[in-house]
Amino acid sequence: MTGETDVLVVGGGPVGLALGLDLAWRGVDFVLVEAGDGRIGHPKVSTVGPRAMELLRRWGVADAVRGAGWPPGHTLDVAWVTAVGGHELHRLPLGTAAGRPVPAHTPEPEAICPQHWLVPLLLRRLGVRPDGPVRLGTRLTGFEQGPDGVRASLTDAAGTRTTVRARYLVGCDGAASPVRKACGIASPERHPTRTLRNVLFRAPDLADRLGARAALVHFVTEPGGLRYPLRAMDGRGLYRLTCPPGPADALRVVRRALAVDVPVQVLSDTEWHLTHRVADRYRDGRVLLAGDAAHALSPSGGFGLATGIGDAADLGWKLAAELAGWAGPGLLDTYGTERRPVAVAGLEESHRNLRRTLDRRLSSALLEDSPRGEEARAVLGRQIAASDPGREFDAPDAHFAHRYRSPVIADGPGAPEDPEGTGWDGVAVTGGRAPHMWLGPGRSVLDLFGREFVLLRLGPDGPEAAGDAEDTRALVRAFAARRVPLRVRRVRGEEAARRYGRPYVLVRPDGHIAWQGRRPPADPAGLADLVRGAGPGAAPDGTPPDGTAPEGGG
Numbered sequence: 057m058t059g060e061t062d063v064l065v066v067g068g069g070p071v072g073l074a075l076g077l078d079l080a081w082r083g084v085d086f087v088l089v090e091a092g093d094g095r096i097g098h099p100k101v102s103t104v105g106p107r108a109m110e111l112l113r114r115w116g117v118a119d120a121v122r123g124a125g126w127p128p129g130h131t132l133d134v135a136w137v138t139a140v141g142g143h144e145l146h147r148l149p150l151g152t153a154a155g156r157p158v159p160a161h162t163p164e165p166e167a168i169c170p171q172h173w174l175v176p177l178l179l180r181r182l183g184v185r186p187d188g189p190v191r192l193g194t195r196l197t198g199f200e201q202g203p204d205g206v207r208a209s210l211t212d213a214a215g216t217r218t219t220v221r222a223r224y225l226v227g228c229d230g231a232a233s234p235v236r237k238a239c240g241i242a243s244p245e246r247h248p249t250r251t252l253r254n255v256l257f258r259a260p261d262l263a264d265r266l267g268a269r270a271a272l273v274h275f276v277t278e279p280g281g282l283r284y285p286l287r288a289m290d291g292r293g294l295y296r297l298t299c300p301p302g303p304a305d306a307l308r309v310v311r312r313a314l315a316v317d318v319p320v321q322v323l324s325d326t327e328w329h330l331t332h333r334v335a336d337r338y339r340d341g342r343v344l345l346a347g348d349a350a351h352a353l354s355p356s357g358g359f360g361l362a363t364g365i366g367d368a369a370d371l372g373w374k375l376a377a378e379l380a381g382w383a384g385p386g387l388l389d390t391y392g393t394e395r396r397p398v399a400v401a402g403l404e405e406s407h408r409n410l411r412r413t414l415d416r417r418l419s420s421a422l423l424e425d426s427p428r429g430e431e432a433r434a435v436l437g438r439q440i441a442a443s444d445p446g447r448e449f450d451a452p453d454a455h456f457a458h459r460y461r462s463p464v465i466a467d468g469p470g471a472p473e474d475p476e477g478t479g480w481d482g483v484a485v486t487g488g489r490a491p492h493m494w495l496g497p498g499r500s501v502l503d504l505f506g507r508e509f510v511l512l513r514l515g516p517d518g519p520e521a522a523g524d525a526e527d528t529r530a531l532v533r534a535f536a537a538r539r540v541p542l543r544v545r546r547v548r549g550e551e552a553a554r555r556y557g558r559p560y561v562l563v564r565p566d567g568h569i570a571w572q573g574r575r576p577p578a579d580p581a582g583l584a585d586l587v588r589g590a591g592p593g594a595a596p597d598g599t600p601p602d603g604t605a606p607e608g609g610g
Contacts, residue, residue, distance in 0.1 A: 061087045062379050064208055064222035066196045066235055068094065070101065070171065071347030071364035072228030073178035074108075076189065077115040078372030080182060082507065084379060087220060089194040089210055094179050096172035098256055098324045099296070100355075102289055104174070105362035107455040107489070109164035110567075111369050114506050117181055118164055124177060126168040128154035130263075130291040134449055135271040136440050138278050138422055140262070140286055142315035143433055144269065145277060146440040148449065161452060161481045162492050163500040166358075168272075170289050194218075199225060199238070201341050224375060225343045228364075231331060233349035239340035243352070247332040247407050252284070253301045255325050257310050260293035261318040273449075276313045277436070279418040286313055294323075301327050330354055332407055334399045338392030346371060351399035356409035357448050359402035362455055367395050373565035377588065382539040384590025386463055394460040402454065409448040416440070452481070460487040464564075464587050466571045483557040486572055490563045491555045501547065505567045508541030509587065512561040514552045527576035534580035540588050562587070 063079055065072050068090025079086045104112070104121060112118040132150040137143060150156065159165055169177075184190045193213035200207050206225040210218040227235025236243060263270050276282040276297070284298035297313055306325040314320075331352040338345050347364035354360075371391050377383035416439065421432040465487045484491050490512075493501050504510055511531065528544060535542035547556075562571040562583075570587045577583040585591045 058219045058221070059087070060221045061085050062223045063087075063375055064089070064206065064220055064225045065228055066225065067228035067230060067347070067349070068092065068175070068179070068190060068192070069228060069230065069347065070174055070178065070361055071368060072226075073175065073182060073190075074111070074115075074365045075226060075228060075346060075368040075372060076182050077112075077117065077178065078368050079375070080189070081115050082372060082376040084372075084376050086189055087222070088182070088190045089196060090190065090192050091195045092192065094176060094184070094192050096175050098254065098326055099171040099173075099289060100254075101174065101361050102168055102170040102287065103358045103361075104167045104169050105358055105455050106159075106162045106164055106166050106452065108362045108365040109167055110162060110492075110502060111365055113164050113502070114369075114567075115181075117178065118167075120177055120181070121169045121174065122153075122167045124167075124169045124173040125290060125292075126153060127291040128152060130288070131270055131272060132156070132168075133271040134273045134275070134445070135269070136275045136277050136437075136445075138433070139276060139313055139315035140274045141266055141269060143422075145433055145437040146445065147271070148446050150272070150449065159452070161456065163494075163502065168291070173290075196229070196234070199235075199343075201343065206342050223342065223379060226371065226375075227343065227345045227349045228347045229349050231333070231348040231352040233345065235343065236335060236345055236349050239343055241335050241337055241340060241345070243333040243335045245331065245333055246403060249332075250330040251301050251327060252330055253299050253309075253325070253327050255297045255299065255306045255310055256289070256323045257295055257297070257306075258293050258321045258323060259295060259314075259318050262293065262295070262314070262316065263288075263291075265316045265318055275413065277416070277418065277422075279420050279422055280312070282313055283413055283416070283418065330410075332403050334396065334403060338396060339389065344371060344388075344391065350395075351403065353399070353403045354406040354410045356413070357402075357406045357451065357454065359406050359454065363395075363399050363402045366398060366458070367391075369566045370395050376565075377540075380539070382541075382588060384585060384588045386591075387589025390462040390464050390589060393462045398458045401458075405451070405454050412443055412445065412448070416443075456481070456489055458489070459485060460568055462487075463591060464570065464589050465568075466583060466586050466591075484555060484561060484569055484572065486569050488569055490561070490567050490569055493551050493555050495547070501552075502567060504545050505563050506565055508543050508565060509535065509570070510563045511542060511544045512556065512563060513544060513546045513559065514556050514561065515548070515559045527580075531576060531580040531583070534584040537581075538584050538588060538590075540584060 062084055063086040065075055065088040076088045109118050112121055129152050134148040136145040182188050182190050195211050197211050198209045205223045208220045227233050229235050272288050274286045276286050281300050286297045289296050299309055306322045310320050333352045335350045338350050346367040374388050374391055419432040421428045495501055558572045558574055560573050564570045
């Protein structure tokens with residue numbers, strides 16, 4: 057059996073499914089293969105970050121993710137305790153999903169949606185064979201590249217073998233990625249690997265017993281070795297405890313983490329490896345990597361899923377441009393150039409969060425019901441409070457401040473300078489995410505972006521706008537001559553002027569700013585070529601670079 061498609065996506069986790077959503081949204085023909093059956097027995101992800109939620113909003117699934125089942129009135133607090141229901145050392149009061157204030161910087165705050173909800177939801181949206189492009193129970197058993205594409209061998213659960221010819225293959229096949237290994241791409245360790253244990257259990261009465269002491273995350277902090285999170289997974293009695301590995305029975309370990317006597321049912325007990333790796337390169341010819349295949353981060357801070365969904369948004373429009381024929385020879389190479397530094401920055405941020413937990417010295421007196429124990433708990437509580445623990449749970453700059461620097465990003469005349477290189481919540485910066493602002497009830501400026509380049513024309517109507525009209529049309533003609541999709545949108549008001557700072561802002565399909573200036577570009581054709589990957593520095597024949605993108609701030 058043989059078949060053909062434009063893109064073969066290998067791996068049906070959240071990142072592979074997100075890439076599928078982006079490709080489907082752009083009308084790209086693709087096949088997604090997943091070795092499993094789509095069911096998640098031991099969920100690993102529960103919080104979807106705000107930038108990822110903005111992208112899910114674009115693909116039409118943010119409301120479904122937010123409404124997947126997390127109780128809106130359940131607390132989002134984080135508490136450090138000697139045991140759940142025992143002595144409390146410190147608490148971050150974070151409200152509830154229904155009661156917390158809406159942030160000014162995004163239309164889509166983070167949402168609680170564990171992986172056993174998220175994956176089936178995205179699968180339903182994409183569709184499983186024969187009604188959709190997803191093939192469950194299907195493994196990639198080998199592939200080879202040619203000048204025009206990739207020839208991949210697939211085997212399904214019944215042993216039926218299929219050959220698929222694809223223009224591109226994207227490995228979203230996890231941290232152990234056979235696709236990455238087959239390409240000979242190294243993913244060196246950046247910090248020592250740790251082996252940990254996750255115990256998933258059900259305790260339906262725990263929240264009621266805790267009352268006001270309940271939390272979304274309890275960091276069980278005691279000198280016997282427990283110092284990792286016990287997390288509410290569904291807000292209805294499902295919990296996950298992370299702890300060091302060992303021979304102790306799982307139920308006994310859970311009992312040790314609880315100071316209240318409630319019925320407990322252990323559902324699964326797994327060991328896993330906490331690794332810190334970023335692939336040396338994200339592309340090998342017509343094969344690309346995304347998600348954990350490209351980067352494995354500590355879960356401390358929730359940047360792994362966010363970084364992977366960001367990969368999907370960057371890669372999706374560039375693949376679509378290649379397949380539509382308007383991409384320049386250097387466009388696809390910028391995927392790794394732009395996204396690899398984001399992974400490096402996220403890895404270091406998450407590692408700092410992890411070290412904040414691991415480096416705390418725990419007194420043997422913490423568990424004593426005595427003045428000595430009381431003093432030890434007070435001292436540790438002050439130390440936790442002074443260590444900026446909220447950074448792990450509320451760090452919007454870590455989600456939004458990725459400023460791309462690549463050959464397809466340009467600064468126009470008069471573009472604002474940003475000495476800190478962030479711009480996520482101030483004036484717009486070239487290479488950064490276009491800032492959110494409301495255009496009307498329920499309508500964000502972010503809703504204007506996605507399918508094409510958008511030239512925002514900011515400022516009032518009048519003689520000045522009329523005088524600039526011909527220069528704007530010159531840019532439109534330059535894009536049209538190269539078949540690069542472009543739409544001009546006028547946005548008025550003081551808020552727009554404050555948030556964007558310049559009257560001309562060119563936003564890419566992924567929502568990042570490609571160029572901005574006080575006047576239309578002096579060389580419209582040059583700008584059109586630059587942002588499509590055909591400008592200065594573009595690879596003349598489309599061959600991938602040697603792979604090591606510059607590291608730095610994201």
